[in-house]
Amino acid sequence: MASIYSCTECGTNLNLSSSHLYPSDFYFEAGNKGTLSFSWVDSSKFRFEKEDKIRPFFETLNYWGIQRKRTKIICNSCGRVVGHVYDDGPPMTDSPGQFHMGPSQVIPRAPRYRIKTKALQITS
Helix, strand or coil: CCCEEEECCCCCECCCCHHHECCCCCCCCCCCCCEEEECCCCCCCEEEEEEEEEECCCCCCCCCCEEEEEEEEEECCCCCEEEEEECCCCECCCCCCHHHCCCCCCCCECCEEEEEHHHEEEEC
16 A cells, blocks of 8 residues: 655645655765655646755855755645755766766756655655
8 A cells, every 4th residue: 555645734645656755775965864755746736946045154255155056845735845856866877977986966967856754744
């Protein structure tokens, strides 16, 4: 029997499938603590909003900080932010990478839909 993932705020079935769930020990650059990571989500259940943040980090007068781009995943029914989309999934190519050192930021990576576990109600 498959698990049913629904929004804790409004109870809407989010149509997330366990078959698209990454294993819990799969390594991601942005981390995986307190979240479930999916390779695919039903876009009719969610709304996506681009987010562009600059975190201040001053080393010198000319250095303004670290820019982080990500996309918010928002429940269509209630508007609650349930997670974010990161581009740190598995490489989309079999290339050995820059200088044959493995995959890097230069190689396009698959999107990863990272859903917060506290935003989900899981029933089996």
